[in-house]
Amino acid sequence: MMLKRFMTISAIALLMSLIFYLPDLYRYVANGVLYIGKGDGMKQMIPFQVYLYEHFKESRTFYDVSFGLGGDYFTSLSYYYATSLVSYITFLLLAVYQLFNHADVITQMIHMQYVTAILKCSLVFVAMYYAAKEIGLKNRPALLAAILYSWSTIFYYFTYTWSFFSDVMIYLSLSILGLERLLRKGRPFILIMSIAVTVFSNFYLAYYEMIAVGIYFLLRVIRRHHDDRLTRPQAVLQTVAAAVIGFMVGNIGFIAGVTSFINNDRTLEKLNVPLLIEWSSNNNIFYGGFHLVVIFVAVIALFSFKLYRYYYYKLFAVATWILMLGSLTPFVGSMFNGFSMPQRRWVYILAFSTAILAALFIQHLAELTVRELLLAACPIILVVLISALLLQQFDYWILYIPLIVMMMVFYLKNPTGRWRSLIILATALCQLTLIQDYHYGVQHPYFKTADYFYADVYNRKMQQEIDQLKNAQPDDMRRISLNDNSSVNTPMYYGYNGTMLYSSIFDKKILEFYEDDLQIAQDKQKNSYYARLSGRENLASLLNVDHYITAEPDASPLFKQMDDFVAAKRYAVLKNPYPLPSVRVADKTYAASSLHNALEREHAMLAGVVKEEGAAGHFQVPDLLPYAKLSTDHADYKGRTLDVKEDGGGLVLAFDRSKIQPYTELYLTMKADIIVPEDRDFYVQVNEKKVMKPKKKYKYRRRAKDAVMNVKAAETIRITFPKGTYHVELRSVQGEDYQQLRQAYAKYQKKPLTFKKEKKGFSVDLQGDKGTLVLPMPYTTGLTAYVDGKERPVEAVNYLMTGVDVKPHDKQVIIRYTPPYLKWGLVIMLIGLLSTALWLQRIHQKTK
Secondary structure: OHHHHHHHHHHHHHHHHHHHHHHHHHHHHHHOEEEEEOOHHHHHHHHHHHHHHHHHHOOOOOEEOOOOOOEEHHHHHHHOOOOOHHHHHHHHHHHHHHHHOOOOHHHHHHHHHHHHHHHHHHHHHHHHHHHHHHOOOOHHHHHHHHHHHHOOHHHHHHHHHOHHHHHHHHHHHHHHHHHHHHHHHOOOHHHHHHHHHHHHHOHHHHHHHHHHHHHHHHHHHHOOOOOOOOOHHHHHHHHHHHHHHHHHHOHHHHHHHHHHHHOOOOOOOOOOOOOOOOOOHHHOOOOOOOOOOOOHHHHHHHOOHHHHHOHHHHHHHHHHHHHHHHOOOHHHHHHHOOOOOOOOHHHHHHHHHHHHHHHHHHHOHHHOOHHHHHHHHHHHHHHHHHHHHHHOOOOHHHHHHHHHHHHHHHHHHOOOHHHHHHHHHHHHHHHHHHHHHHHHHHHHHHEEEHHHHHHHHOOHHHHHHHHHHHHOOOOOOOEEEEEOOOOOOHHHHHOOOOOEEEOOOOOHHHHHHHHHHOOEOOOOOEOOEEEOOOOOHHHHHHOOEEEEEEOOOOOOOOOEEEEEEEOOOEEEEEEOOOOOOOEEEEOOEEEHHHOOOHHHHHHHHHHOEEEOOOEOOOOOOOEOHHHOEEEEEOEEEEOOEEEEOOOOEEEEEEOOHHHHOOOOEEEEEEEEEEEEOOOOOEEEEEOOEEEEEOOOOOOOEOOOOOEEEEEEOOOEEEEEEOOEEEEEEEEEEEEEOOHHHHHHHHHHOOOOEOEEEEOOEEEEEOOOOOEEEEEOOOOOOOEEEEEOOEEEOOEEEOOOEEEEEEOOOOOEEEEEEOOOOHHHHHHHHHHHHHHHHHHHHHHHHHHO
8 A cells, every 4th residue: 555655656756747847858859958057067067977977887996097187086076976876876777778879978968867857856756745744744735845845946956057966855855754753653764764865975965964954853852743752862862873873874975975075175265254145136035036936825824823833834934934034144054065155055945844834834724814814925925026126027927926815715715625726736836837937037047058068068079089089099097188168077078088177076185286286377266176287398298198189379389289170169289299108117216395396396206206205306497587677567566566557467577588598488486366356357467378367256266376377488578467456476487498308208218108997996017117106196095006916005206196116026016996984884884784674673573
């Protein structure tokens, strides 16, 4: 009987999900409009899912050199899809889909976004229905609660923007269902499993759930329901026990997420959180809101104080009041975001609360008088009308307000089941109309067509050109660098080893390498981002960049153009004339403390290997800055403050030709940041090199640091900015003649070593050299080296890279990776499963 009911509810859920997504399916078929956000959706969500699917399918080790510069992609992407159970279902369905569809995997993954959205909407529906039933809602009001929650604007927004995030809407309903079953019936299984899947799937979502479910538990325990089987001490003890056991079962995913978070660097400018939100249409939860628009019936329910005498009605009304008040201050968003930058992602909890409250209101509606109903409806009617007038925007869903209120009046005069069913149907149709208004009125600018996607994001002509370059690569550690603004994660789209990554979480050592050790000038100065190597030839050779594809004149002056092609625009393909072997054995070791600037560090890595201890590196290059004549152009420079009077103004450095003539490039080390205006992006340009920077008020902006602007050697260096006021510090100017690179190229070409990827790790065949085997991939704990079958220590070298000491008689090195937490995590999970089984057996024996 229970199984039959579950199948019926699941079928209804699937039907409701299909109805919900029918407009989006039509927009895709008729006009090619993708249910994928043009921002993070196309730049992160699609490439991450494709990347994980391909690696999971091939059963590769959790470390790969293709993840940015290399790294533990499973741990780093645990914030996204790596530990998402819903994503695993998506991947299984995609594997089946590939048996019948032979398009490229990118197109297949786009199709799967619709399948996953419908599936997830169904899961949200089913979980919400059973949660609603558990707190006493009758069948039809429970179905309405499930519709309002699964059809909410926040679900629609989450699923197309960050599709993994809407997983939490399943887990919230399951957690509330599990908590209620424990408190009212003494059955812990659903609570344990809901905590386990939440904890495993995403540590960030688990944090949200801990706050939401924790507060719900406190409200339930402070004022118990008369049907509660557990006393307060029993409730606390058993709930804590269930939470601990659930955490044990799902600990592997949680530890992966926490490990990645700890190893990440989210350093931002000073955080300034105002007391109240900025009042705008985006934050209006009653009309035109960006994240959530609350169904108006829930607001009527809030003002129906007569119904507060019911336990759950009062519980969810109080919770809704608290959440609505919380939506007025960014501090709540900051709290849910780990007390960092405020985000309104938490409002899915308000969607849950209002869905339940609206359904409870309709269930108890017959107990109101007409006068009480109309008085309760006045506030939301006024708010909606005022909002519509202020926004000068008409949404069709407001036509349902007078219709539904009139139907409620008729119901109060003649309280039959038919009228209540009509009210439920009209409310559901109102929510469906609201979603279409939300799509066209709020979110429409963020939707792009398939034509846009295949022209500007994933271009098949670009794929063909990259495939040709990959086919010519000598081994698995060669890299290609692509300058293309469509997505920083282009290596995941096109399947090559690159030099860039856009992800909320990755190893902070890479940012330290970019910002502190080598001071690489990057375009964006944003968290979650690193890209390319600023056209620095030494770094390109050290990191095995053989080819550079660009539509701009921004490559190293040594790179030679070998081809060009037209994709979204015309691109040049340039070849590195001094490629070093993929891996190399360095016979000299230099102490990091003896190297004082980026150019010295580059030379030391070319001549040998850099470690914490070693010989002093004598790579000093003269500083040419004291020999330069400094002047201004349409600007005033006092102290360290540069006031630029017009666009393109700034500083001018003039050198004698004799000082510049020996060099191919100049390395200008400087620190530059905008002072005013604070609300405008800007650029820093040094001769031919131009770097874009985000505005001062950008919330994910990293602090400005010293950076090297490498340009072709010239007697005049112009440092220019847009009109504004800037903080500018000039550190040094050094010349680079690339003699050290040419010497390294000649030296290592004599004994080239090759790097091979295997399912269980990586292998290198040696040629009898003694020294440190340098692998240009980020070192991380968990990497293990086996030299001719015997384990040997792995160490961090060259600031970022991986090193293994080798001897003349060594033949082969195998590198393997195991996440450090995995073995103990499996043990803890097994203990958690055993504890669950023992607890359930004890309950069964008591019941028997």
